[in-house]
Amino acid sequence: MDVDRRDILKGLIGGSAIAAVVASAIPAAVKEPDAIPAVPDAVGLLYDATVCIGCRACMPACQNANGLTPDRGGSGGLYMQPDTLNAHTKNLIKLYTAPDGHEKSFMKQQCMHCIDPACVSGCPMNALHKEPHGVVGWNPTLCIGCRYCQVACPFNIPKFEWDKVNPKIVKCELCRHIVGKTDTQPACTKVCPTHAVVYGKRTDLLAEAHRRIEANPDKYFENRVYGEFEAGGTQCLILSHVDFARLGLPALGNESPPAQVRRVSEFIYRGFLTPIVLYGGLAGVMHYRWKHHLIHSETSDHREGDPHPPQETNP
């Protein structure tokens, strides 16, 4: 029994040693930075709820630009009236009214184009990906329709065509099929009569947002821009005089969800070193066991010292 154990130990150590050597040959440069900064030319939107008049002109503009059929659900079939983002709606203007009726604010709901998006990090096939200007795009030829993006998105933005045989993931892609080709800006900012939503480089938009906050010190909620730091930063930024949480914007930490996942993965996997070392050890033990098992099975049955050895009986 003692010999037995020593041999196993030898197998385990031997296997692990070989594996460790193999693993160390793999470059250890797999460690990632925790936070991903925005690309220098990242573009986005700045939506200022205090400027928005709720005309909803951006909604049909979005529908037309993206070839979406209008959702007439909320109006009994008369006109476009979606109540949430859905497979027909990538952009929605909502009205928040406080229970006492005094505090009101519009809210533009759409993809926030995160700097380090959970949907892109989770997407198994890279169907959701970052475009050159940091826009989160969707590639229909790679998407398998697993809907992990919908589970992962902290804002619950990606929508799925549940009633289609060939379902697509529907979400704002910042009119990437138009911008830089037939137009200079997305459909929603182009039609906005009050410039409540404007398009531009993220750095410029952020500077503009802070300029507005400084010009009107107590106008905006907590004197901050939603999306500057939330979930690692978003490229679409929001200014409002109402508590962001009441507008449906979740309170998120400054670390992006993918960064948190990478931290845990890196802790477990150590740049894939753990599985390789583990496999080496396991293979070492198994090799030893298997060798002895083959010898053993030819000479006796499974149980040593069994008072009733098995007998082949013919019924």
Added chain:
Amino acid sequence: MIGRWQRCVRLNQPLLTKPFFVFASLAALAFILGLFREFTGLGYVTGLNDGYTWGLFKNWNVTALTALGSGGYAVAILTWLFNQRKFHPIMRTALLTSFLGYGTGMIALGFDVGRPWNFLHFNNPRNWNPHSVLMEVAICMTAYVIFALDVENMPPFLERLYKSPDPKKSVLAMRIFYAIRGTFPFFVALAFLLPSMHQSSLGGLMFLAGSRVHPLWQTPRIPLLYLLMAYILGLACVLMVLLLSSMVWNLGWDLDVLEQLTKLMGRITVVWIAVQFADLAYRGVLHQAFTFDYFSCWFLAETMLLLVPALLLWFKPLRTEPGTLFLLTFLLSLGGVIYRFTPTTIAFFPLGNYKYFPSITEILMSIGFTSFAITLFLIAVKRFAILPAPAGKITPDAAVGPFDAM
């Protein structure tokens, strides 16, 4: 009848029985509904919506059934790594449940994904997202089924080939055996590594959802909890399958084996609960478990379903009575399965006015794919030497010679 299980035997009984037809029809219905789904869309057959996008197929058929199908992984660790040779006769049963759990889970997944034809691009590793936990799960599960479970489940087939009256087939079986004999331990080692990776990653999947999962369930330690739960549910499933098979086909009770499996399952469960509560305390959310709101009650019910059977199984008289043992194991696995359901449904915040309850067709399909596994199990145990039998029941159909070793 109490007796030690010695070898695997083929059940010499008619295949076409009433239960077989029931399970086979349920399975057929699931595939018919599945075909219907291919021509309509997911919304017509399931209760899923944009708030709750993962439902019964992913939670029961994939997440829960692969955990219940971790028996082959858990028992193999006992048999091989811990050198407990007495578990060898139940290895084939355990490996078969694993294969069927994973196999039918993957079938259900094929119907659940919206654009399955794009799986073609899975063949090109350049399309794999190395940061995606889901991709890791997909690769590991596929590799586990193809490279580990297939090889591990080969012995019964080879044996049948070997016993064939045609000498050519016997020679072929021996040739295959000698071809894989040298590499077999490396495949088994893969069968330890891959489930360790994907069973933990199944939990890691939900970590990306961050604040969308209630803090009682959302934790950076969720991979560890999911991995431990896979051992618990894997052992529970093997136990239930063995107990039911023994009851139905009168294979005797190897109390030595059953009792040890139960003891182990109960102790891992207690460790699991300890880890969970330690984690809650460490994250400072332990008080949320006792606020007795909706989430707290659900959490406590789940914990009780695990804890009470686990503690009761500590008493030997309860472990050695097959009926009680089955009931307690069933309750314990129910708690475990609910735990695997919770993060995507009960404890998931859909951020909007969404409700989810599986539709009737969805439930029928889910049951049907599970029935498909049971149907295949019935075919397998009546065609191959899978189930363990005590000395007095070993017939010429029993496992033989070189293949018995695998």
